[in-house]
Amino acid sequence: MDLSEAARYKPSINIAQAPRISAPLLYMGTGYAFFILAAIVVIVLGQPIALGRAGEPHVIMAVHFFTLGFLSMTAQGILTQWIPVVFDVPPLSFRRTVIQFLVYLSGVIGFAWGLMYGNWRVLALSGGILAVAIVLWSVALWGQMRRSEKHGSVYRGIQGAILGFNATWILGLFMALSFLGWWPEYQVLRVHIATALGTWLGLLVLSVQLKLNPMFSMSKAERTKPALPIILAGIGTLMVWASLVTSALVMRLGATIWVGAVVASIVQLVSTVRQGKMFDWVFAGVGTAWALFLASSVLGIWLSPLAVVTAFWGFLILIFSYQSRIIPFMVALFVSNKLPGPVFKAFFLAQAMYSPRQPIVVAVLGVTGALLSVVGWVGHFGAMVSASGVVALGLVVTLVINMVVAIRRASKRREAQV
Numbered sequence: 001m002d003l004s005e006a007a008r009y010k011p012s013i014n015i016a017q018a019p020r021i022s023a024p025l026l027y028m029g030t031g032y033a034f035f036i037l038a039a040i041v042v043i044v045l046g047q048p049i050a051l052g053r054a055g056e057p058h059v060i061m062a063v064h065f066f067t068l069g070f071l072s073m074t075a076q077g078i079l080t081q082w083i084p085v086v087f088d089v090p091p092l093s094f095r096r097t098v099i100q101f102l103v104y105l106s107g108v109i110g111f112a113w114g115l116m117y118g119n120w121r122v123l124a125l126s127g128g129i130l131a132v133a134i135v136l137w138s139v140a141l142w143g144q145m146r147r148s149e150k151h152g153s154v155y156r157g158i159q160g161a162i163l164g165f166n167a168t169w170i171l172g173l174f175m176a177l178s179f180l181g182w183w184p185e186y187q188v189l190r191v192h193i194a195t196a197l198g199t200w201l202g203l204l205v206l207s208v209q210l211k212l213n214p215m216f217s218m219s220k221a222e223r224t225k226p227a228l229p230i231i232l233a234g235i236g237t238l239m240v241w242a243s244l245v246t247s248a249l250v251m252r253l254g255a256t257i258w259v260g261a262v263v264a265s266i267v268q269l270v271s272t273v274r275q276g277k278m279f280d281w282v283f284a285g286v287g288t289a290w291a292l293f294l295a296s297s298v299l300g301i302w303l304s305p306l307a308v309v310t311a312f313w314g315f316l317i318l319i320f321s322y323q324s325r326i327i328p329f330m331v332a333l334f335v336s337n338k339l340p341g342p343v344f345k346a347f348f349l350a351q352a353m354y355s356p357r358q359p360i361v362v363a364v365l366g367v368t369g370a371l372l373s374v375v376g377w378v379g380h381f382g383a384m385v386s387a388s389g390v391v392a393l394g395l396v397v398t399l400v401i402n403m404v405v406a407i408r409r410a411s412k413r414r415e416a417q418v
Contacts, residue, residue, distance in 0.1 A: 013211070017084040019091035021330055026101045027077030034069025034108070036396060038062050042389035047382030054305070061115040066312065067196060068108050068130070072165070074319060075204055076104070076137060079158070081330065083141055086211055087148035087155070092140055100140065104133035127176065131169045138162050153226040157207030160234060164199030167241075171195055190251065190303065191240055197311050198258060199237045205318060206230050206265060209286070212322060213269060216283070217276025229268060232261035248303060255300035255307075262294045285321025285359030285366075289314045292370060309373050317366035320395050321359040324402050358402050365394050 041062035042049065048056055054063075084091040110126025113119070141162060145155065171192040206229050214220060239254030269290065273283055292314035299307035369391035376384030 013085050014088040015085050017088060017091060018081060019084060019097070020094060023091070023094055023097045024077040024081040024330070026098065027073045027080060030101075030105060031070045031073030031077065032396060032399070034065045034073065036393065038065035038070060039389045039392040039396075041065065042392070043386045046376070046384075046386030046389070050376045050380045050382040050385045052305070052377070052380075057115045057118060061112050064108075064111060064115070068111065071201055071315060071319075073104075073108075075201065076101075078208070078326070079141060079204075082208065083144050083158070087145055087150050089144050089147045092144065096140065100133065100137050103129060103136065107131075107133050124176070127169075127172060131173070134165055134169050138166055153230055154207050154210050156227075157203050157210070157230045160230065161200055161202075161204035161207060164195055164201075164203055164237070168192065168196045168200050187244060187248075190248075191244055193308060194240045194251070194254075194300070195237065197308070197315075198233065198240070201315060202233055202258075202261075203230060205315075206233060206261070209265075209269070212325075213272045213283075213286070214276075216280040216325060217273050218278050219272050219276035225264070225268065229261045229265040232257055232264060236261060252301050252303065255297060255303075258297045258300065259294070262290065262297050266290050266294065280325075281357045282321050282325050282359045284357075285317050285324075285363045288363040288367060289318035289321065292317065292366075306374055306377060309377060310370055313366055313370035313373065316369070316392070316395060317362055320362045320366070320399060323399060324355065324358045324362065327399075327403055355402055355405055358398060361398055362395060365391055365398070369395075 041058065045056075045058055045062065049059055049062075053059060080092070080097060083089065107126050107130035110122055110129060114121075114123030114126055142159070145158065148155070171188060174188045175192055210226050236254040236257035239257065240251050243249075243251035243254065266287075269283070269286065273279065292310050296307045296311040296314060299310060369388045372384045372388035372391060375381065376388065
């Protein structure tokens, strides 16, 4: 590693503001534990899932292991690391992070317990705990962002995602009331799912990639109209919510606008990569994920349940692809703090640590899992759905291998510098 090169590097983020590595790993490590549980439940319940019994308590439990346990915990862990670095603000205190994490974790565990044993009192209590946890976390991050002087598309997109996270639990409350006949249950369910995937996680992805993609391609991302996908996604969300008091046709129109947001994001991605000074194989995984998001948004126009299945696999491929770069960077940052030289040397150390073509493996496994899930659902083949759960576990294996390799390479680099 050339320290003089690191000294000349001028990134647009301040990694000196990064929290201690254990803060984001609390969320991310626990999130992967829930992901493994979700995959195991899919393997066991392959036949009921293939038959479309999405309303069975254990199937709902598996879905929330994935959404509340994996996707949302991973997102919270990433933002715990990301917001201080990108918006150049001090990180949250470790104590506050742990308290927020424990409140959220207790809510997820209670929610799963209530579903598993059909205990509606526990389910209601844990739902309330989850709402409190999400509000506490949102207030903390919103306060951090308000102290930042860096405003723009990324800033507004993250704010929209945080609002979407809260809108999701509010719709969950409506779901509970719908069981009492206060609102059409299926209508609320569709909007609940669309808000979780399209607003909370969708806006988050659209915003985060505005920083990640230029960084991985060494591009300034000029002329990419960064706000366009976020604006279109927001308009689509408003139409989806309007369908609660109008008709399913309005939701279909919202899904059509989401198609436009996905297409705009794909064009943005291609433009960013083409302007870059280097090609990173992470874009093989990222591009594959966006192809699945496009399929999901098109299926959403017909209100097909397969839209959710393809979106799930799209998020999996995207997360595992980005994590193949983010985890080595976190390890590199931890190691570089113990080495002489400028703090920005972590960027170059991370590049020497990660496996260049791991995102290709992630993309192949992800597409295989998506095909098994879709064919299994359409043909009612329980064995195929179960096999998709095995493929999901395979993704975790690739993550572990990548982490071990990153740590070993970091250790060698550290020994070489001492």
